[in-house]
Amino acid sequence: MITVSSEISFTEVLDLLGTFAFAVSGIRLASGKNIDWFGAYVIGLVTAIGGGTIRDLLLDVKPFWMLDATYLLTTGAALLAAILFRDKLLKLGNTLFLFDTIGLGLFTTVGIAKSLNSGLPFWVCVTMGAITGTAGGVIRDVLLNEVPLLFRKDIYALPCIAGGIVFFVCYQFDFLVPVVELLAATTVILTRIVAVKFHIQLPILNLEGKGRKE
Template identity: 85%
Template sequence: MEVFSEISFIEVLDLLGTFAFAISGIRLASGKNIDWFGAYVIGLVTAIGGGTIRDLLLDVRPFWMLDATYLVITGVALLAAILFKEKLLRLGNTLFMFDTVGLGLFTTVGVAKSFAAGLPFWACILMGAITGTAGGVIRDVLINEVPLLFRKDIYALACIAGGLVFFICYQFDFLIPVVELLAAATVIIIRLVAVKFHIQLPILNLSHTRQDREE
């Protein structure tokens, strides 16, 4: 098993996204009185959780069991968080950018792998969203936070939009690399615009008012 093999530019970006997801999990774990090993586990599930669920649903061996790079990157992320914690705190916007790029790339990978497995387009779009977001859901559950997926932020919807763009471009016979690039770019742009301009979904509130309860 090779830990680091020859990789393409897209895979480099994928690994950078993995690093960012791992850092985000480790940073959130740091405020929960969790030890180093626990922080590593939180970072790891953040980075590989979505892809693992995708592969299990596709009935294939999870990707990280075939390539130890993801385990190593999570360890590097933990070491970086410990050694450079002050600098990392000042790199919030940069890490957010990597996280957003990772979201777009992972979503596209999930859609592409599901499409190659012969799933219908709607299932592929859902699988892309799972790949991009499920790791964060597992992370938030483990550290007792409301998952970002269920808050007001435009997160999973960006993944769904990216999946739709994937299939629209495919129907117009775009080259596959172009299709994947446009799908990933759609997720990234929607996420960035939503955060920049504070675009959020309305909160569902079905609880009764005090007056209703009194009546």
């Protein structure tokens, strides 16, 4: 009765890796905050599926995770892995960053393509891509009672927008859809890696006047 796809394409493997990485990021942040295993599972799950769920509600289509049990099972695997390999997990910082960034690129591209199929104009599709990639992390931070990371330290949403623009430029030039998607996802991933490596950040907003240091 549980639907799990039997054939798995390359995109689906990346999708699973992204889901796994997003779930682990939620579970890691839940650790040490007096949250039990079930709570950690839920926070991992909303991190992984939150963005796509908001996108699907806005597009008025059935939320993707209701069609395929893979996302709930992958989050369970992420929780199990986090508990079993806790010592190794903390050393896997760079690998997890890579997974997370691949997930961001893939989720963004999937969000754009799905919105395009709904016949929406490009600026809505780009927004939907960014929502798909980032909203899960925002819900995670709200549930953990923190100001969302998205608004603070990191270049996270701008790569989604860069990827969205690349998507539409390539799309205008009639590239094949898989090529368009690959280029868009690569743009998201590379932009984010470069931004993090070179500590590129947007200015902090401070309207208190010139007297105050920024």
